[in-house]
Amino acid sequence: MARIGQLKLLATLLWALFLVLPSAALAEDKTGEYDIAIDLATMLQSARSIIGENQDLINDPTIGDKGLTAEVVRARALEKFTVAKGGTQPDLSGGDLRSRLLKAQIEAISKVITEHQGTINQPGVAFKGFVPAVFARLVNEEFKQAMGEEAEVKVTAPPELIRNRKARPDDWEVEAIRNDLSAPGWEKGAIFSAEAANRGRPAFRVLVPEYYGQGCLACHGAPKGELDVTGYPKEGGNLGDLGGVISVTLYRN
Numbered sequence: 001m002a003r004i005g006q007l008k009l010l011a012t013l014l015w016a017l018f019l020v021l022p023s024a025a026l027a028e029d030k031t032g033e034y035d036i037a038i039d040l041a042t043m044l045q046s047a048r049s050i051i052g053e054n055q056d057l058i059n060d061p062t063i064g065d066k067g068l069t070a071e072v073v074r075a076r077a078l079e080k081f082t083v084a085k086g087g088t089q090p091d092l093s094g095g096d097l098r099s100r101l102l103k104a105q106i107e108a109i110s111k112v113i114t115e116h117q118g119t120i121n122q123p124g125v126a127f128k129g130f131v132p133a134v135f136a137r138l139v140n141e142e143f144k145q146a147m148g149e150e151a152e153v154k155v156t157a158p159p160e161l162i163r164n165r166k167a168r169p170d171d172w173e174v175e176a177i178r179n180d181l182s183a184p185g186w187e188k189g190a191i192f193s194a195e196a197a198n199r200g201r202p203a204f205r206v207l208v209p210e211y212y213g214q215g216c217l218a219c220h221g222a223p224k225g226e227l228d229v230t231g232y233p234k235e236g237g238n239l240g241d242l243g244g245v246i247s248v249t250l251y252r253n
């Protein structure tokens with residue numbers, strides 16, 4: 001009896017394996033793309049946070065040379081990325097898609113910082129307009145120039161919150177933000193991904209939600225309509241509101 005029981009168990013296990021294997025292989029494929037998209041979002045966040053941490057320094061009118069060079073920002077971004085990935089350093093020398101995209105992104109980061117040394121180091125001026133959101137948009141624009149055939153990274157937001165026209169969401173982003181990321185049942189912080197076209201091309205797309213923290217509200221908080229330090233009207237946002245998304249597209253050709 002015990003033997004028959006074991007055989008039955010074995011048969012069940014084999015059947016379960018058969019059922020699981022093909023879908024597991026499929027999932028692995030998707031996981032590859034998903035991981036690459038998350039890496040691109042993580043690298044952008046890593047670099048962007050360095051600008052945030054150095055905002056007071058950047059805005060200090062009494063200091064000329066801030067020492068915030070491309071090399072410094074690059075090294076710190078890689079450090080932060082590595083910490084965020086639990087100690088895994090990015091491979092920037094491989095020929096695979098992930099390595100090539102991360103390398104191009106790091107180069108975009110370096111380029112934007114190099115091109116803005118004059119702004120960052122301008123003495124006698126306090127607010128220079130070089131804030132994390134502007135930096136991130138410039139990096140994403142550089143990245144698109146270099147890698148736009150293969151991938152795109154964009155920071156966008158619900159349409160009513162959009163400040164810069166260049167950051168406007170496309171129809172797919174509008175719907176995903178409204179129907180999924182903003183849905184009452186959506187787990188806070190959960191990432192949205194789907195196979196969906198972008199610019200008429202088949203693609204794998206990922207949205208990483210970003211919520212307003214206390215530091216964001218100086219510009220995006222209340223009172224709604226009052227101008228912030230950058231000259232934009234504040235959105236009247238509250239702590240924890242969905243402020244926007246990092247939208248990553250990996251094109252499939």
Ligand code: HEC
Pocket residue numbers: 131133134137155156157161162163164165167210211212213215216217218219220228229230232243244245
């Ligand atoms: C110093 C003011 C300031 C602070 C603080 C600030 N932002 Fe912004 N934010 C801006 C400006 C200015 C833009 C438009 C940048 C551009 O020209 O692309 C912007 C753009 C954005 C965008 C892109 C979509 C758009 O409207 O163009 C998102 C999303 C966003 N901010 C979220 C945040 C979040 C989340 C935080 C806190 C972590 C934050 N912001 C902190 C000023 C600020």
